[in-house]
Amino acid sequence: MAPTMSQSREYGADSEVGRLRTVILHRPGPELERLTPGNNDRLLFDGIPWVARAQEEHDAFAEVLRGRGVEVLHLIDLLAETLADPDARDHVIETTTDGSAGPALGDAVRDHLRGVLGEAAPEELTRLLVAGIRNDELRGGRAVHSLVTSLLPPQAFLVDPLPNLLFTRDSSVWLPDRVLVTTLAMRARRRESQLTGLVYRFHPRFAGGRRIEGHAHEHVEGGDVLLLAPGVVALGVGERTTPAGAERLARQLLTAGLATTVLAVPIAQERATMHLDTVCTMVDVDRVVMYPGVADTLTAYAVTAREPGSPELVVAPPEPFLAAAAKAMGIERLHRIDTGLDPVTAEREQWDDGNNTLALEPGVAVAYERNDATNARLEEAGIEVLRIAGSELGSGRGGPRCLSCPVLRDPLGAAG
Numbered sequence: 254m255a256p257t258m259s260q261s262r263e264y265g266a267d268s269e270v271g272r273l274r275t276v277i278l279h280r281p282g283p284e285l286e287r288l289t290p291g292n293n294d295r296l297l298f299d300g301i302p303w304v305a306r307a308q309e310e311h312d313a314f315a316e317v318l319r320g321r322g323v324e325v326l327h328l329i330d331l332l333a334e335t336l337a338d339p340d341a342r343d344h345v346i347e348t349t350t351d352g353s354a355g356p357a358l359g360d361a362v363r364d365h366l367r368g369v370l371g372e373a374a375p376e377e378l379t380r381l382l383v384a385g386i387r388n389d390e391l392r393g394g395r396a397v398h399s400l401v402t403s404l405l406p407p408q409a410f411l412v413d414p415l416p417n418l419l420f421t422r423d424s425s426v427w428l429p430d431r432v433l434v435t436t437l438a439m440r441a442r443r444r445e446s447q448l449t450g451l452v453y454r455f456h457p458r459f460a461g462g463r464r465i466e467g468h469a470h471e472h473v474e475g476g477d478v479l480l481l482a483p484g485v486v487a488l489g490v491g492e493r494t495t496p497a498g499a500e501r502l503a504r505q506l507l508t509a510g511l512a513t514t515v516l517a518v519p520i521a522q523e524r525a526t527m528h529l530d531t532v533c534t535m536v537d538v539d540r541v542v543m544y545p546g547v548a549d550t551l552t553a554y555a556v557t558a559r560e561p562g563s564p565e566l567v568v569a570p571p572e573p574f575l576a577a578a579a580k581a582m583g584i585e586r587l588h589r590i591d592t593g594l595d596p597v598t599a600e601r602e603q604w605d606d607g608n609n610t611l612a613l614e615p616g617v618a619v620a621y622e623r624n625d626a627t628n629a630r631l632e633e634a635g636i637e638v639l640r641i642a643g644s645e646l647g648s649g650r651g652g653p654r655c656l657s658c659p660v661l662r663d664p665l666g667a668a669g
């Protein structure tokens with residue numbers, strides 16, 4: 254079968270910058286062709302991407318990673334392999350049609366869809382789950398006579414497409430020895446972690462490994478989770494990750510001994526700063542690239558366990574983020590490299606994901622080429638910048654970090 258199959262083994266990451274070994278990406282596909290001016294806002298894209306060019310940009314990104322020795326797994330292959338398992342199929346067909354994360358279908362359409370999905374081979378089932386199913390597509394196949402299909406417009410989705418699957422960062426997060434399956438805040442993205450959860454539960458490569466499941470109503474998104482150093486995790490709290498989601502995850506990390514300090518970092522609830530990684534990512538063990546528009550105002554609440562392993566949390570008063578992070582990391586300073594040169598350039602480059610870099614090892618980061626000023630600053634600071642094109646990929650508002658889910662990084666301090 255496809256090369257992604259192998260025995261279950263240990264994966265994980267304890268930092269943002271340990272040498273990257275294995276990553277999950279999603280090459281954009283037919284789900285992007287579903288975006289129209291009428292639905293792109295609801296589906297969380299800021300424009301209508303040119304799909305073929307987005308695929309070229311993505312292929313080039315994957316090539317840069319492979320060129321640096323990173324194993325690239327494609328989510329679509331993992332999913333198709335997972336959906337060879339009858340239990341995984343039953344599970345996903347139920348959750349896709351039960352109305353919990355998609356449109357309400359009514360009995361007739363639900364039964365019909367269950368039949369259609371149930372008969373699809375794994376690859377076709379994967380395509381249907383990712384690209385979605387429109388009302389007129391159902392009519393075009395075996396007819397279903399229902400009030401719902403009669404009244405809904407032909408182009409209404411019965412199963413929503415998942416264009417944001419591209420941003421594999423958000424639907425799961427690898428911690429030192431286990432994976433967190435997140436619960437996404439926006440309705441347009443909720444089904445994504447149903448799919449990643451399925452992969453981690455049923456795929457032979459991951460089955461039997463340890464998982465933390467998020468809580469349905471206490472949202473956490475991977476773009477808000479920064480592994481600042483072994484034992485120190487920052488959690489953005491804003492448009493996506495909620496205070497309750499952050500508290501739950503902090504407790505899970507602290508009681509499991511996966512962290513000694515969790516920093517809860519409030520961020521503005523705005524599109525431009527939807528996740529912590531839109532304003533700050535790590536490019537070295539003690540350096541971040543950061544949006545100057547928030548650098549001086551960002552604060553952090555340090556959360557620790559009352560006793561090691563205790564679920565009782567102690568929350569310290571807020572402190573400036575960089576100082577709180579350095580203290581928790583046990584370093585003198587967490588150095589900041591600013592986005593852009595002046596406030597206007599900084600704002601433009603922050604919007605275009607200049608802050609959203611993916612570190613491949615300490616001092617080496619993938620970044621969108623368009624952010625000239627930020628990339629020049631990174632290079633002046635001695636960071637090796639691997640530039641990729643992202644004019645189409647970025648139309649969903651996400652950069653190299655958002656586009657990638659690190660599955661295995663070398664622990665910090667291990668020989669590279």
Ligand SMILES: NC(=O)NCCC[C@H](N)C(=O)O
Binds near residue numbers: 422442531651
């Ligand atoms: N970690 C990230 O910042 N991910 C980017 C997510 C973009 C996506 N269009 C969204 O709005 O959720």
